[in-house]
Amino acid sequence: MSLLGAGILGFIAVNVAMLLAGWGVWYERKFAGRMQSRPGPTEVGPIGLLQPIADILKLMQKEDTVPRDADAGLFHLAPPLTVLVTLAVMAVTPFGPGLVVADLEVGLLFALAIGSVIVLPVWMAGWASNNKYALLGAMRSAAQGVAYEVPLLLAAAVPVIYAGSFRISDIVEAQAGYHWYVGWPPGPGLVAFCLFFLCSLAEANRIPFDIPEAESELVAGVSIEYSGMKFGLFYVAEYLHTIIASLLAALLFLGGWEGPGSDQAPWLGTVWLLAKTLGLFGFIFWARWTFMRYRSDQLMRLCWVVFVPTGLALVASSAVLVWLGVV
């Protein structure tokens, strides 16, 4: 893809992602409301559709406080950096056949590597706030982020082994013909999908893994000293991370842009991809408003004792399947 084309695609993708994150807030609040036998936002706009705009306007006009002894440079830098790093992952994810900003040969590796950098700005925010709660949240976030990388990579290795390539478009094309890795070959694919999904939840600090921002204990954790739009950026970054995790899961395991009519009309493929992403995104809300959170040491234990061995077993079994020629 030419540089201009890539630029335009990137611009559109970033905008769409940010809009999805914004209206993801609306969708989540409505969904949560209905789960809690109440309607959710209804005042602003028809069925509350303009609520995200109201929220953004509110956040923008708030005073931007900086604690007195905070490390100002890191303090200001952390929130935009979280958003930036999360959006950077979209550089390698295709949005349809041939629609990718940078079709790297090591695309998946790049995506996961950049995704893991998000631990740094979160930690920076916690340190720079000069607040013990923020520090506790940052420490927990760093521990959790780094720990859950391992099973995430192991689970992501399964489609790579099946497809024989790190390039995400190759992985999607290898699933053509409805041979989606989540169901075929039966076995490792489904487990790998669940593991990938759960580890992405952990990376994105979503319940049941949201110890770093455990509101009831840490009063907003890392973002405790932030006000106004910087605070908003943390939450936008969280939603973006969730969307991108859903996008990756859809590409790697759910056949990407494959769906009825996608081979005739490529734009329909993009629509299917969007539908799959939003479906997973909705599932994440459902999980969030249903579960309580684990304690941080229980989370760590879950990672190292349950997820990592499962990931290793998955890699081994998928390698065996490839060697046997099943895939």
Add this chain to the structure above:
Amino acid sequence: MALARWSGMPALGDVPVQIDVDPYMDIDAYDAEGDLMVLNLGPQHPSTHGVFRVKLYLDGEVCIKAVPYLGYLHRGVEKLCEKLTYANVIPIVDKNDYVAPMTSEWGLVAGFEKLIGVEPTPRAKVMRTILGELQRCASHLLWIGTFTLDMGGAIGGGATVFMHTFREREAILDVFAELTGCRFHYNHFTVGGQRHDVPAGWGAMVKAVCDLLEARTEEYESYLTDNTVFKARTVGVGVIDRQLCLEHGLGGPIGRASGVDFDLRRDGDDYGAYGTVDWKVHTHTDGDCYARYLVRLNELRTSIAIVRQLIDGIPEGPICSLKQVKLPGAVKPKAKASMAYAAIETPRGELGTWVMANSERKLMPHPYRCKLRPPSLHAVSLLPYICPGNNVSDIVVTLGSLDPIMGEVDR
């Protein structure tokens, strides 16, 4: 007293921390280098259940010493009791245990009645029992909601349970509003009986609420009792040993969950209509947060059963023993007993009133000294004993399971 370091395999869950629990230990001597982190939980914190501060000395995430600071909500209620008359004090006491105002008033009024030598009428006794048990339901529902909120956060699964329990609590508050006119803080009890009589149709309303509560309690049981995450957060957490409960005077759900088989409704001075109904006291032996949850859930069911048994048979008659609902100006104390203590079982435990009468003629309508013995004060006083050795997360969950209401702790 040494703090043990890591041994065994941390990844497999071995976190041995041996700390000799001494609430009075001199932390500056213990930590001469200043390695411990001091974290203030409160006074502004979503999980301190009111305005309350605990200063935690943490080694990493493990607490070494916890020092609670009270008094943020101290409003001088006992001083007010000396200035106001016996009748005027009752709406003030509503605001002590602001989550269960009916039983809060009942505790005070029981003390005054013992002092003055007045017995409530049979109708009042049965009404009081019904209201007390409904209040217990409302309070335990709120507790279940806020307890899961402590674990799941206001932006998570805990909030869902919270919203659902509040929906049921609204039904109970509607019942109270129908009777007294107020949803919250009723000023309904008075020395000798009640101030508002049962309106028409109230019995049917209460029965409908009982049916609703029973169905929904089954739902809450299905949400929580076998929930893996809930059990992982509460089983074995915040264990309080029986002797500690006794020495701290805790007989409510906290004590009963630790094996103290004591319930003032059964074992105290005979008050209310508890002797005439068929009900049982629930106890447990583990003393952890899960046990306290089970005890409160079962108490919810028992309360509904008691209300069902009483609602159809409220005896006819006056609702107040004293001729006027407004107390007469001069209330003569019993000749010899110028002091009295009476206690009732609130949703939190033993709420007692110790009151001393004024013997000066012109000051007779005012108590000379009125001390309110709140169960939550005793619950919170456990913190220096049960926090050391636990994580911050566990401390928050334990504090939630103790169900402290700072209004009555500080008065």
Add this chain to the structure above:
Amino acid sequence: MKACHDAIALCESLGLGEVDPEHGPLVPAERGRELAAGLKALGYDYFVTCVATHLPAVEATDDEPGVPERFLVAYRVRRMPKGHFAFRFEVEQDCPSMVAFWSGADWHEREQYDLVGVRFEGHPDLRRIMMPEDWEGHPLRKDYAIETRHFPWR
């Protein structure tokens, strides 16, 4: 109270004088610990409350002699499953602390010290609990006006 024969017998054996059926004996301050130890040995483990009342000095009149300023400190304990016992001290300034026997007495005694001003001798950590650390005066005393000003709170 009337059924707590063993506790009443204990009081009689310690020679503490008349035992009021509802409020127990009026114990001299120096005998307090003996009584507490005896009660604990009988199984009175559950601490109910500790209340201190300020009884201001009464001036001597022609009919009656004057009474000095005293504090009445009333304790109450229970035994599982049934049975409760109370005892009282009337002291001028210091009252023996019951913390060594019932650890729950700690905060009650601190509160009575804070609000009424009775010192509890033997208390491990006697400091204010409700009022701020630097508050002057003891609010529940009879000579402390309810409208007393104290910057910056009033």
